[in-house]
Each structure stands twice: as structure tokens, then as C-alpha cells.
Amino acid sequence: MDTTLGDPLVGNVLDGRYRVDARIAVGGMATVYRAVDTRLDRVLALKVMHPGLAGDAAFVERFIREARSAARLDHPNVVSVSDQGTDRGYVYIAMEYVPGCTLRDVLRERGALQPRAALDILEPVLAALGAAHLAGLIHRDMKPENVLIGDDGRVKVADFGLVRAVDTHTSASTGSVLGTVSYLAPEQIEHGTADTRVDVYACGVVLYEMLTGAKPHGGSTPAQVLYQHLHEDVPAPSAAVPGLAPGLDALVAGATARDPRDRPADAAAMLALVRAAREALSDEQLDAVPPQASSAGAAGPAAPPTGSEDRTSVLPRLVGAPPAPADDALNRTTRLDHPPVPPGPPPAGGPRPGRRPLPRRGLLIALAAVLAVLVGSGVWYVNSGQFTKVPAVLDMPQDKAEKELGKAGLGVKVKQEFSDTVERGRVTATDPATGERIRNTGKVTITVSRGPARSEVPNVIGMGLDAAKRKIEGAGLAVGDVGTQFSDETPQGAVLATDPKAGAERRPDTPVALTVSKGPALDVPDVTGQSVAAATTALRDKGFEVEVSGTQVFSDKPKDAVAEQSPGKGAxxxxxxxxxITVSKGQEMVTVPDVTGRSEADARRTLTDAGFKVEVKRPFFFPRDSVDRQSVKGGDQAPKGGTITIELKGGL
Known part of the structure; x- marks a missing residue:
């Protein structure tokens, strides 16, 4: 049966650009379509939020956060996001289209996988999550449904809809836990907190499921599964698959430790452990076919992988895999408001201690009758015309929204807010929300977009640096780079210029670069060769501060005079x-080697190696290649870098 029949988006174009061709999947928050980008002529996937949720600001914010978070991750194992927008009330994300199947399809078709196949899938998943963790993001909803296996064999992680920043150490401030029940870490259930280790825990559960074909904790209700996550360790996969390598048991145990401090710190650390475990396994252990595998899953060993971040899958393409059951409570993304502590096992028999005796049957019947009357009265009252539903006016122009609400007999109150996602003058939210009931005489508050927030760069020219910074930050902007420049007109320390210039409009928190005056440019005098006292006086008279270096150097300048200065002359x-300024230690004295009797070349080389310059004198008649005398005797001291004169012998 064609599941796209009756879908209003199929066959239409969103935002004048994306032609919707077919519906791919339906989830709790959104529907995913295959579409064509008519501008770039390429196939992509459109994730469109359900219209009924578009009035919930929290859902819209989470939806947009998914786009921004995924767009930050430039990684081959993450489904890339190219665009996000709103059109006629439809909030959408444009992302990479991955033809193929999900890991859930593979597990449903194959049952348990060979260890090699399981690790070939897990490694690129961990590589993707490792990139997210490095970027400061947590996925928080890892499960087989969010692992895509393309027709080309590439493994990609999708659905960053529950992503949060790591540095916020996310805590459900409203007492809610987001995630999928079967893959929630104990700390998510008990405290509502999450860091990178909740993704590691979920990957450990996914690995267990790939190795055994079943989830580690079963139960007929989500509460039973939650209880087991809190109070029971994930069992060793080898308990379900006899003969499975102990190294795989250790991987699952480490990743799913109930105390997060006992797990790998993040996905990158987990990936290192997985690769080490793979190296320790034999081919026989890697290619062992678990008894839970279906015949399709026992196709035999695959070619070795070529790399975790761009790996071809060992699994042949699945065709016609049935969709996930809509009523599978343990596979759905679940929201538990004020999560209760799941009940423990019931007592062996009899009532719990302290429990009150059950009321008599007659009293129960009477209470039920009263309740039925009250419920019936409430239903009559709600449906008797006293209330009406708030019509859908999201993303409408303000005047049109007011008319629609007026037609419904409702009053209107307008407030305005800045919005980065909704066009100026259009409705971003209503209170009460779309579809909620309100008295016929009630008033609906509509929030109208003022467009993206803008801040004007203030004029801070001539101000001191501290005052200029305060004024820029007070305007809602940030202080950017601070540079300096000589100026004969602007006093030293005052602002010369800003970039952007004063009066320009920018988004809040845009950095404004400042150029500060250094005052007039002064010539630095040459004080080398002077005493420290004289040099200090000369520099201070020019208006400079003086610092004497703690290190002295050999120099041709007199001992205790200034040998060097920085900046130097002419600066x-x-x-x-x-x-x-750096003080001179005087000239460095070096012992002169004795070169008498040596050849000219040998003498020149010996003196040069000792740090001297060499000058040669030769007799006019009959010079011989032997040094007769040298200007400084061998063994005496002479300044390093000085000149030593050698005279050659003469005569027949």
C-alpha cells in the first residue's frame, strides 16, 4: 500500500526549492521525506516537524538545535545537514539522503550478527560520536534506528534531535528524561543528567544487541526495563551466545557499567578499546556465527574492513525489510515527566507492610458512580459550547492571524520578540498553543517576530579603552581584537577607530575590533657604549621606561657599558x-694557539677555528710555506674575533 497517499506535502515544493517526492519514515516528532533540491538538482532527505508540534516552542527549539548541531559535525560517519527553514508553518531540516537501511532493519532481518560484522558497524558509530564529543556535543538517543547503513556500505549516525552541549552537564530541569527506554543510562533515569558517557552506555547496549539478537533487559512495560537498568548489570553476551570471546564480554561490561565513572570517558576512548579488542580476537572468534542468527545472517566471513571512518559494510543490502512496529514501546523515544523510581519485584505474598485495608465493595461502587457523574458533567461542560480550540496561526502574517482568531470569536493580545528563524511580522508562538481549549470570551496572546535581533555599534572614538569596552558590551556586542597605532592627534590610550564603524547594525554578540592610539611616534636614541646610568637618563628624558636585562653579554663595548638595546637605534x-638594555661583559678573551712551523693553510685553519681572523705576511724574496712568527704568542690571551698576523719564512 502506498503510505504517501493523503500526505499533503508529497508532490509539493517547500520554500520554493525542495520538491517532496515520497515519504520515507514517520517518527514521534517529524516525518522524513525523500526530496529533490531543484536548485542544485540533487536528492536529499527532508525532516519535517509534525504541524501539531510547531506551536510548541520547546520542540521547535530542539528541532532547530538538531540542525545546528549536526551541521557543526563535518564527519564522514555523521548524516550531514545542509539547510533549515520554515515554510507555511512547516519547520524542516534538509539533510543528506542515505539510501539503504537502518541497523534495526538488519537486526530484525538477521537476528544476532557475527562479531566481525558487529564491530564493523560499531567502530564508525563510535568514530562519529567521538567527533561529536570532541565538538562538545552529546547525542543522548543512540539506538539501532539511528544507525544508517547505506547501499554503498557506509555507516552513518543520524538524528541529533536530543543533542546537548557537554559543558552544560545537561540536567532535565523540568524533571523530564529524554531518550529511548532500552538504551537509557542509569544516571539519565535516576537523576536526569547526561554527559558523554551516556552515549557510551547506549553503544554498549547496541553492541550487546548486535551480538545476541536481543536487548539485555526485557519487560512488558517501560517501567520494568527502567528498573533493570537501575538495579541490574547488563549480562555478559556469552551467557546468551555460548563460546563468544571473553574480550567482547569485557567491552560490553565496561561500556554499560552502572556507575558512569567505571565507563570509558567518551566515544573516542571506547573506540580505542574496541580496536584493541579486535586485534586480540582470532579470525575464528570474529567470524563465529551465533545460533541466534537467521540464515541471512550466517553468510560467512566478510572481507576485512578498510578503516572505521569510511568502512564498507560486511552486510549485503537488505531489500523489503518490514517497518518497525508502531506500538513497540521500548523502541520509541520516550519522555518521562518527573520519572518515578520503577517498582521493585512484588513481595512473595500478602499485602505490603503498612498498606491500608481495601475499602468495602459498596464504598467502591459509590465512588465509581460519583466519579462517572463528575466525568460526564465535565465532558458536557467542555463540549457544550463554553470552549473553543485555538486555531493554527503559526507563521501567518500578524494581520491574517488576528483575523483568523477574530473569526473564532477570540480576543487577541500581541507581543513582539526577536527571532532568527521566523520572518519579521509573522507569528512565532501562541498562548494558549494551537489546538488547546480556551473560553469563548478568552484572549490569545500571539508572539510576532521582529526578525533577527540587531545591535548598533556605538560611537566610542576618543574614549579610553575601558570605557569603550563597557559601552560596546552595554550595546549587546562583544569586544573583539584590540590593536594599536601611532597618532599625532588622538591622545595615547584613546580609541582611534572601530570595525565595524559606529552606526553599523550587527547581530548581538558580534565582536567589534578596536584600534587604540599609541600617541605620537618617538625616535629611540642609540645608547650603546654608554654607562647604564647615562643610558637610563637619556631614555627617560625621551619619555621611555627602562628595563635592564638580567643577562650580560660579551661585546666589543667596554665592560659594564650598554652592549645592546631593544628596540634599537632608528626604531x-x-x-x-x-x-x-643589556650590559656588556667586555670582550671575550681566548687562548691563542701556537702555529709556528706549520703550513699557511694549517695555521689559518687552526686560528680561524679558535675564533680569530687571520692576516698573512710573506717575504718579498723566496717565501716558504712555513710560519716563522705570529703577532700574539701561542698560549697568550687575545680578544675573540680579533686579528692574528702570521709571517712566513723566507730564503733559499
């Missing part, structure tokens, strides 16, 4: 700038 500096 420009501002008043108050620091000039560093």
Missing part, C-alpha cells in the same frame, strides 16, 4: 614604552 616607540 619608533610611544611614550611610556619599555626599552630594554
Amino acid at each position: 619608533k616607540a610611544a611614550k611610556g614604552d619599555k626599552i630594554t
Whole structure:
């Protein structure tokens, strides 16, 4: 049966760009369609929020957060996001289309997988999550439904709809836990908190499921599963699949430790453990076919993988895999408001201690009758015309929304807010929300977009740096880079210029770069060769600060005079700038080697290696290649870098 029949989006174009061709899947928050980007002529997937949820600001914010979070992750194992927008009340995300199947389809078709296949799928999943954790993001909803296996064999992680920033150490402030029951970590259930280790826990459960073909904790209700996550360790996969390698048991146990401190710190750490475990397994252990595998899953060993981040799957393409059952409570993303502590096992017999005796049968019947009357009266009252439903006016222009609400007999109150996602003048939210009941005489508050928030760059030219920073931050902008520049007109320390210029409009928190005056450019005098006292006086008279280096150097300048200065002669500096001077230790004295009797070449080489310059004198008649004398005797001291003169012998 064609599941797209009656879908209003199929065959239409969103945002004048995306032609919707077919519906792929339906989830709790959104529907996914195969579409064509008519501008770039490419196939992609459109994730469109259910219209009934578009009035819930929290859902819309989460939906947009998914787009932004996934767009930040440029990784081959993450489904890429290319666009996000709103059109006629439809909030959508445009993302990469991955033809193929999900890991859930594989497990439903195959049952348990060979260890090699399970690790070939797990490694790219961990690589993707590792990139997310490195970027400061937590997925929080890892499960087989969110692992896509393309027709080309590539493994990709999808659905970052529950993503949160790691540095917020997310806690459900409203007492709600988001995630899928079978893959929730104990701390998510008990405290509503999540960090990178909740993704590690979920991956451990997924690995168990791939190795055994079943979830580690069973139960007929979500509460029973939650109780087991809190109070029971995930069993070893080898208990369900005899003969499974102990290294795989250790991987699952480490990832699903109930105390998060006992798990790997993040997906990258888990990936390192998985790769080490793979190396320790033999081919026989990797290619063992579990008894839970169907005939399709026992196809035999696959070619070794080529790399975890761009891996071809060992699994042949699945065709016609049945969709997930709509009533599978343990596979759905679940929201538990004020999660109760799941009940423990019932007592062996008899009532619990302290429980009151049950009321008599007659009293129960009377209470039921009263309740029926009250419920009936309430239903009559609600449906008797005293209330009406708030019509859908989201994303409508303000005047049209007011008319629609007026037609329904409702009053209107308008407030305006900035919005980065909704066009100026259109409705972003209503209170009460779309579809909620309100008295016929009631008033609906509509929130109208003012468009993206804008802040004007203030004029801070001539101000001191601290005052300019306060004024820029007070305007809702951020202080960017601070540079300096010489100026004969603007006093030292005052702002010369801003970028952007004063009066420009920018989004809040946009950085504004400042250029601060250094005052007039002053020539730095040359003080080398002077005494420290004289040099200090000369520099201070020019308006500079002086710092004497704690290190002295050998120099041709007299001992205790200034050997070097920074900045040097000819440089420009501002008043108050620091000039560093270095004191001379005098010339470095070196012992002169004795080269008499040696050849000219040997003598020249010996003296040069000792740090001297060499000058040669030769007799006019009959010079011989032997040094007769040298200007400084061998064994005496001479300044390093000085010149030593050698004279060659003469005569027949």
C-alpha cells in the first residue's frame, strides 16, 4: 500500500526549492521525506516537524538545535545537514539522503550478527560520536534506528534531535528524561543528567544487541526495563551466545557499567578499546556465527574492513525489510515527566507492610458512580459550547492571524520578540498553543517576530579603552581584537577607530575590533657604549621606561657599558614604552694557539677555528710555506674575533 497517499506535502515544493517526492519514515516528532533540491538538482532527505508540534516552542527549539548541531559535525560517519527553514508553518531540516537501511532493519532481518560484522558497524558509530564529543556535543538517543547503513556500505549516525552541549552537564530541569527506554543510562533515569558517557552506555547496549539478537533487559512495560537498568548489570553476551570471546564480554561490561565513572570517558576512548579488542580476537572468534542468527545472517566471513571512518559494510543490502512496529514501546523515544523510581519485584505474598485495608465493595461502587457523574458533567461542560480550540496561526502574517482568531470569536493580545528563524511580522508562538481549549470570551496572546535581533555599534572614538569596552558590551556586542597605532592627534590610550564603524547594525554578540592610539611616534636614541646610568637618563628624558636585562653579554663595548638595546637605534616607540638594555661583559678573551712551523693553510685553519681572523705576511724574496712568527704568542690571551698576523719564512 502506498503510505504517501493523503500526505499533503508529497508532490509539493517547500520554500520554493525542495520538491517532496515520497515519504520515507514517520517518527514521534517529524516525518522524513525523500526530496529533490531543484536548485542544485540533487536528492536529499527532508525532516519535517509534525504541524501539531510547531506551536510548541520547546520542540521547535530542539528541532532547530538538531540542525545546528549536526551541521557543526563535518564527519564522514555523521548524516550531514545542509539547510533549515520554515515554510507555511512547516519547520524542516534538509539533510543528506542515505539510501539503504537502518541497523534495526538488519537486526530484525538477521537476528544476532557475527562479531566481525558487529564491530564493523560499531567502530564508525563510535568514530562519529567521538567527533561529536570532541565538538562538545552529546547525542543522548543512540539506538539501532539511528544507525544508517547505506547501499554503498557506509555507516552513518543520524538524528541529533536530543543533542546537548557537554559543558552544560545537561540536567532535565523540568524533571523530564529524554531518550529511548532500552538504551537509557542509569544516571539519565535516576537523576536526569547526561554527559558523554551516556552515549557510551547506549553503544554498549547496541553492541550487546548486535551480538545476541536481543536487548539485555526485557519487560512488558517501560517501567520494568527502567528498573533493570537501575538495579541490574547488563549480562555478559556469552551467557546468551555460548563460546563468544571473553574480550567482547569485557567491552560490553565496561561500556554499560552502572556507575558512569567505571565507563570509558567518551566515544573516542571506547573506540580505542574496541580496536584493541579486535586485534586480540582470532579470525575464528570474529567470524563465529551465533545460533541466534537467521540464515541471512550466517553468510560467512566478510572481507576485512578498510578503516572505521569510511568502512564498507560486511552486510549485503537488505531489500523489503518490514517497518518497525508502531506500538513497540521500548523502541520509541520516550519522555518521562518527573520519572518515578520503577517498582521493585512484588513481595512473595500478602499485602505490603503498612498498606491500608481495601475499602468495602459498596464504598467502591459509590465512588465509581460519583466519579462517572463528575466525568460526564465535565465532558458536557467542555463540549457544550463554553470552549473553543485555538486555531493554527503559526507563521501567518500578524494581520491574517488576528483575523483568523477574530473569526473564532477570540480576543487577541500581541507581543513582539526577536527571532532568527521566523520572518519579521509573522507569528512565532501562541498562548494558549494551537489546538488547546480556551473560553469563548478568552484572549490569545500571539508572539510576532521582529526578525533577527540587531545591535548598533556605538560611537566610542576618543574614549579610553575601558570605557569603550563597557559601552560596546552595554550595546549587546562583544569586544573583539584590540590593536594599536601611532597618532599625532588622538591622545595615547584613546580609541582611534572601530570595525565595524559606529552606526553599523550587527547581530548581538558580534565582536567589534578596536584600534587604540599609541600617541605620537618617538625616535629611540642609540645608547650603546654608554654607562647604564647615562643610558637610563637619556631614555627617560625621551619619555621611555627602562628595563635592564638580567643577562650580560660579551661585546666589543667596554665592560659594564650598554652592549645592546631593544628596540634599537632608528626604531619608533610611544611614550611610556619599555626599552630594554643589556650590559656588556667586555670582550671575550681566548687562548691563542701556537702555529709556528706549520703550513699557511694549517695555521689559518687552526686560528680561524679558535675564533680569530687571520692576516698573512710573506717575504718579498723566496717565501716558504712555513710560519716563522705570529703577532700574539701561542698560549697568550687575545680578544675573540680579533686579528692574528702570521709571517712566513723566507730564503733559499
